[in-house]
Amino acid sequence: MPAPAAAALPRDTPTDSLTAAAAGKLATEALRSGDIDAAYQHARVAMSQTPEDPQVIFLMARVLGLRHRFPEAVRMLDRLAVAHPETRLPTLGQTSEWLVLHGDYAGAESRLRRILDDAPDAMMAHRALANLLLGLGRRLEAADHLRTLCRQGDIQESELLSLFHVSIPIAGTGVTEPLNDLAASLDLIAANQLQEARRLLLESSLHDADHNALLGRVLVLLHDTKGLEEWIPNPNPDRSDSHTWFAMGAQHAWSGDHASATRCFCEAVLQDPTDGQAYELLSRSLSELGQQESSHAAAERAELIEQTQVIAAGLKPSADQRLAQIDELVQILEQLGRRDEALAWQSVQVLYGQSVLTKQQAIERMRQINQRRLELRQSGGFGPGDPFVVCGVELDGLVGGELGRREAE
Template sequence: MTIRLCNRNFIRTIGYFLFVISCGCTPDQPLSEPVKPVAVTPPAPVAAAPAVEQIVDVPSLLATATEALQTGQIKAAGGPIRKAFSMAPENPQVVFTMAMVLGEEHRYPEAIMMLDELAEAVPETQLPALGQTAQWLVQQGSWDEAETRYRAVLDAVPDATMAHRQLAQLLVRQGRRLEAAAPLNALCEQGNVEEIELRTLLSLSAPFAADASREHLDPIGSVGRARAAAGKDEWDSVIAELQSVTPQSSTQSALLGRAYAEQGDFESLKQWIETNTETIPDNADAWFARGVSAANDQDDRRAVKCFCEAILSDSTDDKAYFQLASSLSRLVPDAQNVSADQAETVLQRATSIARTREIGQQLAQSNQRNLNDLAELAKLLEDLHRPLESLSWQAVRIAYGRSTIAANEQQSQLTEINQQRMELAKNPQPVDKQFVLCGVDYESIATGDTTENKEE
């Protein structure tokens, strides 16, 4: 697995290079057959540098603009590409590069329209146009449409790494971390996952505080901002953010309920439950909030069901496991299907998950890497039946420890990890529900069966 840093130039020009790949041509090799002109009004021309005036053929202008664009010299790219566009508005490569320059100038609506019309005129450009315009839609705040376009790319090309990465990043920034797990796990399967993405998988309920403040993960939307505040345990800020939204979505309402539970504000939590009478089965925050309320009311059977539902949605939530262990412990004296050993098993699971999050927090806060901590993290994840994450962290450890082992040994270890990863990708294992629940039969516990009832 390659551990690599974010390359801004690559992100900036990915749409262009996808276009080149899809068309099977290079900037100095125009398509053999011209296409109908794209109905876009050329932007107002700008004064060209003397060097540009000396270039009169489209391929040379395009090459000059492309080189400038790749190195981040947007003004230097503008002159040549506008001249090329005025000479050959029907050339797809010119149109695409012109749109890239407009995007870099933050003229997103024009850039998006240009690529949308190009995709209609030249079907081969549809996928790269979808991917690039999705990035611009994120920049201009049209997040739903951006998500739709990323998913359209993945529907057509399920292994599109950049689309998985950008979709996951968008979902994380919106606070939709549980949904982001799917594209992040896809990156793990491909063996192309970054360390910060692996840390996201360690804590799906809230980000590590240091990661939430990173520029490319800057939160967007009310849930995104609230989720970032939750990562800092700033629950007053979470409540203030979500209470300011009217009307609330089910996601916003569920996170607000969790904030009340985390704060121990049982009066507000009770009012929240009364106004949200219908359970949200796949919302971990809502189940957690209801569980805390039930435990506070000393209704541990109902609490057990709620916490089990919460961890089935988010098995990285150590708080839900700790709460589950507490409720099970209180039920031991009279519940038929609860034993002290079972409660202890849940407690050990909670402790293991908490340790993975602790290591993740340390990694987010510091550039220093302790190889023993990385080895421990990989082993914990293996024991937690999260093998793809475990293998990815093993690869991270090898990358950081390359100075401690011979190059051939390092390559041998990475090859073995890669083989295991490909085998897992080829034969994915379904989630073992009983393992996640530590064998807790929450349905029978919720019915109220007791030892006394059994004897009767």
């Protein structure tokens, strides 16, 4: 489909003296210098002369995006992708960025997922989708993409911090601005502003299953027994609904049904093995059931997880101090079976240790880390197995009370 003709230029624009290539070059130079208006004028000249040129179309769309004319820019690149299928993936990536800025988060997510359907190893798409999902409060989904980056050895330190507590962010470590009430509520919980989080969740215009699940967790953290009694869990929660499992576990525990509580807490930690609060409550219910060995394991797990989160929240600016903290993190992550994260932090450690390592030593250390990552990828040993995550609890034998009746229906 032919591109739309560019609007008429001002009379004093020297169109006759510029070729499309020259105008495009001037537009690019203007963009580098931050002169968006000049870039727009030059791009219009190029478009008027070669409206079918893919490079010119992409340049014009880029300028329109910088002028916040996002719908026009998106339509222009969509037409380009139809006319030139080889541009499909880069246009999906660029237009997804504009749609986020325009507030069309569903549209942006759809385009990023289409990229990953065609190119599952596109790390830029994994990173963009993780950031978008974090901004939307969908942290479990975001963690899947961050873990992909981690296991490919292509993750940044700021992104690694999000993996220390997946369900709830750690205060002061977030790099993504909340894009909706759900994400804003999570930030309030991280800051221990629980009453404000409850108010925001109750007053949100979009009170969907995700909001309801998070409200359940907040009620538990507030020790609001009456509120939790009145809270209605999402029907048939799936295995990704960690907040619902957590709140349901507390409901059962507070009513004395520790078998059902244990089952729910196990479901919660299977989805988020960084949920120290779930492990703490799991330990109590297991103790009530007389399963002391598993109870002690869960309590130890909660303590180790808390240690990682405390260190992550207090990383020092000094390279020497940070090296010692990272060394402690690596040791704890190994104990938790989170070997993918441990390796990623060892890579960060090499970067901070450049003042004490020779160039050859740093190269050799990175080679060893990459070799270990390859071995783990081949063996499937990046993370802990389910029996370790649930501290050896046999889930099939834990059906009691209301939870048992639900599963029997």
